[in-house]
Amino acid sequence: MRVRVIGVGSGFGDDAAGLAVAELLARGELPSQITVSRCERPMPDLLDALDDVEAIVLIDAMRSGAPIGSVRRLLAAEITRSKATSSHGFGVASALLLSQTLGRPAERIEWVGIEAGPRRPGDPLSAAVLRALPEAAALALTLACEIADLDARS
Amino acid sequence: MTESRTIHVGALARVEGEGALHLRVENGEVVDLRLEIYEPPRFFEALVRGRRASELPDLLARICGICPVAYQMSAVHAIEAAWGAPLHPQVRALRRLYYAGEWIESHLLHMTFLNAPDFLRLDDGIQIARLHRPEVERALRLRKLGNRILILLGGRSVNPVGVKIGGFHRIPTRAELTELGDELRRARGEAEALLHWFASLPVPSRPQDIELVALRHAAEYGICEGRIVSSKGVDVAAPEWDATFEETQVPHSTALHARLRRDGGRYLVGPLARVTLNADRLAPSAAAARGALAHRFAAPDPASSVFARGIEVLQAIDEAIAVIERFEPFTPLPDPAPRAGIGHGATEAPRGILYTAVETDAEGLVRNIRIVPPTSQNQAQIEADLRALAPAILTLPDDEARRRCEAAIRDYDPCISCATHFLTLTIERSNSCASG
Numbered sequence: 001m002r003v004r005v006i007g008v009g010s011g012f013g014d015d016a017a018g019l020a021v022a023e024l025l026a027r028g029e030l031p032s033q034i035t036v037s038r039c040e041r042p043m044p045d046l047l048d049a050l051d052d053v054e055a056i057v058l059i060d061a062m063r064s065g066a067p068i069g070s071v072r073r074l075l076a077a078e079i080t081r082s083k084a085t086s087s088h089g090f091g092v093a094s095a096l097l098l099s100q101t102l103g104r105p106a107e108r109i110e111w112v113g114i115e116a117g118p119r120r121p122g123d124p125l126s127a128a129v130l131r132a133l134p135e136a137a138a139l140a141l142t143l144a145c146e147i148a149d150l151d152a153r154s
Numbered sequence: 155m156t157e158s159r160t161i162h163v164g165a166l167a168r169v170e171g172e173g174a175l176h177l178r179v180e181n182g183e184v185v186d187l188r189l190e191i192y193e194p195p196r197f198f199e200a201l202v203r204g205r206r207a208s209e210l211p212d213l214l215a216r217i218c219g220i221c222p223v224a225y226q227m228s229a230v231h232a233i234e235a236a237w238g239a240p241l242h243p244q245v246r247a248l249r250r251l252y253y254a255g256e257w258i259e260s261h262l263l264h265m266t267f268l269n270a271p272d273f274l275r276l277d278d279g280i281q282i283a284r285l286h287r288p289e290v291e292r293a294l295r296l297r298k299l300g301n302r303i304l305i306l307l308g309g310r311s312v313n314p315v316g317v318k319i320g321g322f323h324r325i326p327t328r329a330e331l332t333e334l335g336d337e338l339r340r341a342r343g344e345a346e347a348l349l350h351w352f353a354s355l356p357v358p359s360r361p362q363d364i365e366l367v368a369l370r371h372a373a374e375y376g377i378c379e380g381r382i383v384s385s386k387g388v389d390v391a392a393p394e395w396d397a398t399f400e401e402t403q404v405p406h407s408t409a410l411h412a413r414l415r416r417d418g419g420r421y422l423v424g425p426l427a428r429v430t431l432n433a434d435r436l437a438p439s440a441a442a443a444r445g446a447l448a449h450r451f452a453a454p455d456p457a458s459s460v461f462a463r464g465i466e467v468l469q470a471i472d473e474a475i476a477v478i479e480r481f482e483p484f485t486p487l488p489d490p491a492p493r494a495g496i497g498h499g500a501t502e503a504p505r506g507i508l509y510t511a512v513e514t515d516a517e518g519l520v521r522n523i524r525i526v527p528p529t530s531q532n533q534a535q536i537e538a539d540l541r542a543l544a545p546a547i548l549t550l551p552d553d554e555a556r557r558r559c560e561a562a563i564r565d566y567d568p569c570i571s572c573a574t575h576f577l578t579l580t581i582e583r584s585n586s587c588a589s590g
Contacts, residue, residue: 040312041219044263048298094280101283102291 001107003144004053005036006046008060008092013123014068014116017136018059020125021114024137033148034141046095055108055147057140060092061129062113069128071136073143074111110143112136159548173568175559176406177544184544188406189537189563195408199523207233207492207514211317214525219312220263220569223256223304224503225525226317227378228510233319235392236497236514239490244482245321246378248307251477252317253377253501254470255303258296259311260504261425261463261470264567265352266293269460272561273355289351292344296467299341303474306330320490328483335478338471342439345471349443349464357460360562361453362542364535365419366427369502375435375469376428378501383431384421385454388414392498395509401526412531420534423506424566425462426454437472440465456539456565463567492518503528505567529568536566 007022009015019038026036035053039045050056062074079093099105114136117126125133158180178186202213210229215222227249234241266289267279276282283290301311306326308314316322366385369376382398383389390398401410414421429436429444430451436444443465444451450458494516500509506528513522543562547555 043267044294044297044301045312047294048301098280098283101280102287102294 001033001054001148002052003034003055003057003147004049005034005057005059005140005144006039006049007036008039008042008046008058010040013118013120014114014126014129015061016125017061017114017116017129017133020130020133021059021112021136021140024133025141030141031145031148031150033150034144042092042095043098044095046092047099050096050099050104050106053106055110055144056106057110057112057144057147058092059112059114059136059140061116064113064115066115067128068115068117068126069132070115071132071139072113073139074113076109076111079111108147110147112140112143175540175563177540177559179544179548182545182548184541187537187541187544189533189540191407191409191533199525202520202523205520207512207518207520208319210512210520210523211319212313212315215308215313215315215317217525217527218569220260221256221503221505221508222312222314223253223308224501224508225510226314227253227501228499228503228508228525229512229523230317230319231378231499231501232497232510232512233499233514234490234497235499236495236512237319237490237493238495239320240487242321242484242487244325244484245486247477247480248322248325249378250374251303251474252307252322254474254477255300255307257470257504258300258467259304260300260567261467262293262297262300262348264504265348265460265463266290268564268567270352270355272557272564273352273357273460286351289348292348296341296344296348299337300470302334302337306334318489321486325484325486328481331478331481335475338475338478342468342471342475345464345467346439346443349461349468352460352464353447357450358457358561359450359455360457360539360543361455362539364454364456365414365421366430366454367421367423367507367531368427368431369500369507370431371435373435375432375437375473376502377473382500382507385427385431388416392500392509395498395500395511395526399526399531401530407533409530409533410526411533412526413534420538421531422454422456422535423528423531424459425466425504425506426456426459427506428502429462429465430454436465437469437476439472440469443468456535456562459565459567492516505529505569506531527569529566532566532568536563536568 005025007018009018022036022038037049039049114129114132160178162176174190176188176190198217211226214225214229217225270282271278304311304314307322308316369380370383371380381389381391398415399412400415401412404411447461450461492514496513498511500507508528509526511524515521539562540559547558
């Protein structure tokens with residue numbers, strides 16, 4: 001099964017965590033079934049990223065109340081659609097719903113969350129998130145390999 | 155006894171950015187109407203002062219995720235004017251191709267996901283996708299083509315980085331352009347079919363007396379160059395912007411309002427203005443589409459903007475094909491040398507004219523920059539439109555009245571995030587580059 005690992009985020013502080021993990025993964029060698037991409041605009045870029053894959057692993061910054069830099073696998077039921085009504089509120093969950101509505105849902109979707117700190121324009125990634133990047137990358141790769149039926153250690 | 159009613163939309167839905175509307179009516183008269191733009195200003199004009207002008211294309215692309223090309227193009231034209239830099243004809247052509255990509259992407263997103271739900275009385279783009287899947291798929295296919303153009307010339311579609319003063323960091327190969335041209339030719343029929351679908355929808359009509367303002371070029375559909383003309387006699391070059399228009403601050407908005415200095419009048423920029431003032435410059439397929447919809451353009455009607463966007467998608471496809479067919483590999487000119495000076499650039503963002511004035515020193519550092527985005531220019535017209543709409547919605551239930559107001563605002567495709575500026579001082583501006 002072809003799997004795309006997608007780092008989601010923006011350039012603002014810890015919201016860039018997903019993008020940083022994608023860059024980390026892209027620097028290494030990956031099995032041919034696994035591709036990595038970045039997504040800064042869920043609508044419409046995430047839709048495009050879903051076009052030709054059967055499964056995805058999404059990595060995104062999260063706010064769950066856990067210590068900053070915590071990494072964990074999320075369940076789809078934990079993801080809620082943004083309540084913002086402007087087009088800027090069209091987030092990852094809305095893009096996935098649109099994809100599903102258009103009849104091209106990924107067969108399997110996995111989520112990796114990295115707890116983010118306060119977001120201020122111009123801030124770099126916080127030290128805690130920076131330290132968490134390898135752990136998040138390893139979890140994303142493990143999930144991708146599991147879906148693709150590969151051994152992550154190979 | 156005074157009969158009063160207040161309609162408040164706390165957060166406008168399906169617009170680019172965050173805004174609100176406040177409307178108060180007493181005895182059938184509108185006594186207060188405010189399009190409130192409360193997004194905080196981002197001070198781009200201040201933060202780029204002292205930076206190298208060569209950094210502006212990358213920095214200003216960050217202003218907007220939907221129309222970065224417009225910010226890049228107005229800025230590079232202004233800088234090139236300030237430095238007296240010659241422009242290679244192929245670069246000039248490729249800029250039209252690059253802009254075509256942005257128009258295609260921006261127009262299709264607005265038409266399909268922001269505007270179409272209004273005509274079908276649906277809440278959002280998800281419902282449109284559920285009920286009108288072939289049309290949404292078609293729009294997404296076309297949009298992706300616009301995206302491809304942006305990536306080809308900009309390096310990436312979000313915050314593109316391919317533009318430099320005098321040209322592009324990388325010129326596409328003939329093979330890349332040929333492949334793109336083939337796709338564009340196939341897309342023309344799709345764009346016509348999509349516009350045909352929009353024409354079948356119950357799009358409302360609100361013809362009104364509006365001064366339309368757009369770029370007009372001697373031979374082309376105005377995109378990157380041309381004089382700034384209006385339907386009521388304005389005909390000026392970009393350096394005359396300040397002598398022709400003025401920006402003022404209003405208490406309820408972080409976006410400046412623009413008006414004509416001539417009479418303080420409001421005006422409209424954007425696809426409706428362009429398609430009306432440049433009807434004789436449209437490519438054949440776009441001209442034919444406009445002809446079939448001529449009744450929608452008999453008088454300025456903001457509700458017809460959706461058709462103007464659909465016509466401009468066709469125009470952009472034909473522009474792009476024309477550029478690709480005439481492309482010849484070329485050796486770019488050397489990067490232009492900086493000099494002290496002031497330059498002005500006005501180009502057509504998807505939402506209308508975006509004016510930029512840049513002043514640099516002899517080392518090429520930015521001394522001053524002023525950016526006037528289209529949405530701030532359209533604010534006064536949007537408020538006038540809502541005032542005119544008010545009598546027709548007074549008897550409607552609140553939800554329906556709100557829906558009609560929001561739909562009217564969406565006809566303008568306001569990009570609120572782009573429009574937010576803030577002035578704490580009133581500065582007299584002459585025909586020069588002033589702080590903003």
